[in-house]
Amino acid sequence: MIPGKILRFLEQHANVAFAGTRNRDLVPHGHKVCGWRVGADQRTMTAFVAEEFTPGLVESLRENRELAVTVEEFPSHETYQFKGRYLSDRPVRHDDVEIVDRIRRRFVRSLRSMYAEVPESILGAFVSNPSLAVEFEVLEVYLQTPGPGAGTRLIPPVES
Amino acid sequence: MGMTRLPPEIRPVLENGTPAVMVTCSADGKPNTTVISQVYYVDETHAALSFQFFSKTIRNVRENPRAYVCVFDIRGQAHWVLHLKFERSETEGPIFDAMDMQIEAIASMTGMSGIFKLRAADVYRVLSVEKLPFSRWAAADLHGSGR
Numbered sequence: 001m002i003p004g005k006i007l008r009f010l011e012q013h014a015n016v017a018f019a020g021t022r023n024r025d026l027v028p029h030g031h032k033v034c035g036w037r038v039g040a041d042q043r044t045m046t047a048f049v050a051e052e053f054t055p056g057l058v059e060s061l062r063e064n065r066e067l068a069v070t071v072e073e074f075p076s077h078e079t080y081q082f083k084g085r086y087l088s089d090r091p092v093r094h095d096d097v098e099i100v101d102r103i104r105r106r107f108v109r110s111l112r113s114m115y116a117e118v119p120e121s122i123l124g125a126f127v128s129n130p131s132l133a134v135e136f137e138v139l140e141v142y143l144q145t146p147g148p149g150a151g152t153r154l155i156p157p158v159e160s
Numbered sequence: 161m162g163m164t165r166l167p168p169e170i171r172p173v174l175e176n177g178t179p180a181v182m183v184t185c186s187a188d189g190k191p192n193t194t195v196i197s198q199v200y201y202v203d204e205t206h207a208a209l210s211f212q213f214f215s216k217t218i219r220n221v222r223e224n225p226r227a228y229v230c231v232f233d234i235r236g237q238a239h240w241v242l243h244l245k246f247e248r249s250e251t252e253g254p255i256f257d258a259m260d261m262q263i264e265a266i267a268s269m270t271g272m273s274g275i276f277k278l279r280a281a282d283v284y285r286v287l288s289v290e291k292l293p294f295s296r297w298a299a300a301d302l303h304g305s306g307r
Contacts, residue, residue, distance in 0.1 A: 030229075074179075081193060
């Protein structure tokens with residue numbers, strides 16, 4: 001279950017995400033994620049994948065169901081990785097696009113000072129239009145914020 | 161089959177310290193994604209990635225040498241997608257020294273001084289490279305109606 005602190009991070013602070021899959025030959029592939037939603041039971045997530053990163057995605061997921069999604073708040077670099085098992089996919093809906101629009105605005109606000117000379121429309125274009133929603137069961141959560149604790153498994157907790 | 165070469169236009173993108181993400185896969189088939197602070201241009205057919213504290217990534221590429229990297233060129237409005245194969249790890253020499261210096265500069269610019277520390281420069285052969293322009297969207301949405 002995704003804890004409340006990480007849920008708040010996902011819903012209020014995070015602004016960048018990327019998914020990783022692999023094919024039957026264990027070749028890794030990446031897929032830009034422009035938005036996300038946590039299921040009501042906090043055990044599933046839905047990632048909204050940018051259109052240009054969908055080729056091959058569904059085929060790999062249906063073949064092996066393996067998925068990892070890293071979500072970061074830029075520029076603070078607070079980062080978590082969610083690993084899990086593919087459940088389903090569908091085209092994005094209007095309410096998914098609204099989530100992506102919120103994340104896009106959050107992203108532009110966060111980067112405005114670092115890219116003062118770049119027009120907002122160009123910064124905003126970084127958060128691509130989504131075309132596919134991928135739901136997955138979250139089995140593990142890892143801390144990935146740079147530092148000595150990076151790589152620590154948070155969910156399920158590591159037995160000491 | 162000819163070797164894949166990095167196009168000249170990618171070099172300034174990499175030298176700007178542009179953030180990137182990397183996907184690897186363990187021998188038992190578990191993908192792993194991570195944000196990386198640096199993709200270093202070695203030559204036309206090789207790139208180096210910094211080994212700092214990404215232990216799962218480092219373990220994965222030693223079990224399964226294939227890697228995927230996506231570099232975000234925000235000013236150029238494009239993603240650069242690289243498929244790579246791990247070749248060797250260097251802990252000294254000109255590639256290591258240059259990456260170490262670049263990492264310190266990136267750390268200082270991003271408020272991560274003292275946290276980023278280069279342990280090794282992992283050198284990869286470039287198997288393929290592709291430029292994917294950002295998809296188009298309506299800029300007016302950015303200032304949308306009070307959501």
